[in-house]
Amino acid sequence: MSSAPLFYLSYVLCVTLGFVCVVFVCYWNASWRGGFAWDGSGLQFNWHPVLMVTGLVVLYGNAVVLYRIPLTWGQTKQPWKLLHALELLMAMFFSILGLCAVFDFHHANNIPDLYSLHSWLGISTTVLFTVQWVLGLGAFLFPCSPVPFRALFKPVHVWMGHAIFILSLISCISGINEKLILTLNGRNGSSEEAYSALPAEALFANSLGILIIAFGLVVLKILSNQKWQRPQCNQEESVTPLLPERC
């Protein structure tokens, strides 16, 4: 428990950075991209970065470090498993809604879907995340599967969770970069507002990218510290389903 103050320092940094990322992505789209709507216009597209950064990065990142909070270790794991699943469900809902925003915008404006490397990675990340959530639900909350299988599946679930988070970071950074090139360079190739002239919007959105990276590294640092892992006093408990084993 002696490392708890350092954990809480990292955790406060994680929550603060996550909050600042959400504020930045909202402010960027509200101030420079014209705000939000759900009408097939560019204003609908603006939901895409907001929902992906909020869901796939910030909510997801907070959900994966939940078990590391020492305050929860003295208590039974069950409510924290449910909170972990609910946070990730919300993250998944935001991500899928974020994809709907961009698909609707493309269809309304005759723009092809899924051509860029960013889009290939983004859709793969969201699909993997959905599969991971459903498998996690099946294995740890509604398990018909035997206890040994659940114990065996847990490290796979944990590792896939980390991998999906890294893919989320890559998708978001490549997406912000793509959006800035397409909007700033595309329409104002040689003006002072071009991306290459680093106007205020570019500086602000690039800073958002750096903040996302900082948030991601803090989350990965928390996950990598073995002293901050929830102690496995009772191996059975960690694989006990929340709901009765009748399926």
Added chain:
Amino acid sequence: MSSAPLFYLSYVLCVTLGFVCVVFVCYWNASWRGGFAWDGSGLQFNWHPVLMVTGLVVLYGNAVVLYRIPLTWGQTKQPWKLLHALELLMAMFFSILGLCAVFDFHHANNIPDLYSLHSWLGISTTVLFTVQWVLGLGAFLFPCSPVPFRALFKPVHVWMGHAIFILSLISCISGINEKLILTLNGRNGSSEEAYSALPAEALFANSLGILIIAFGLVVLKILSNQKWQRPQCNQEESVTPLLPERC
């Protein structure tokens, strides 16, 4: 040692994927981007993706999994420390040369440097990598620092190594995406060769991006498996400098 066959399977996959990534990035630039030169033209730029993928991702990734090879565990660690440092030195040389290629190209064509999020991340990654290499050299090969400091510094060195690898993946993916948008969409916005029409080049370069991600995940999987860590039979040995402690 019972997990050794699975390690070697992963290691062969890692080396194979790394090799395929290098072939793909060379073929992309040789076939669709006109090949290579060092004359300030677009042909000089083509060295940039080749050198960054080869250095910052493939060589770097291979260097960080070096200690995991069970075959090396029965031997003294010293030559492997030197090989680790040399592989990373080569990776650093390739990365810096890759940056020179793009800066030269920009200066020759009056294109501003360091405006995109990709470039901010790429330059930060290379700087961090250089600092990490120099600190690693100082701490583990030419240490004037006391043994307890080196033992304390080792987990920081390992964690920073992982973080830099993740930053390298993000930089390379956002870079490939940026290059495809600027070259395909920029000049042929509405033609069949536009990025959004997914011509052969786009399909090929997107596949390179997916291969880089696959390589990165295999490297991170190898690093995350605690059974595959070099056993620390002798704590002293792991922090023994290669060269005498006279500085």
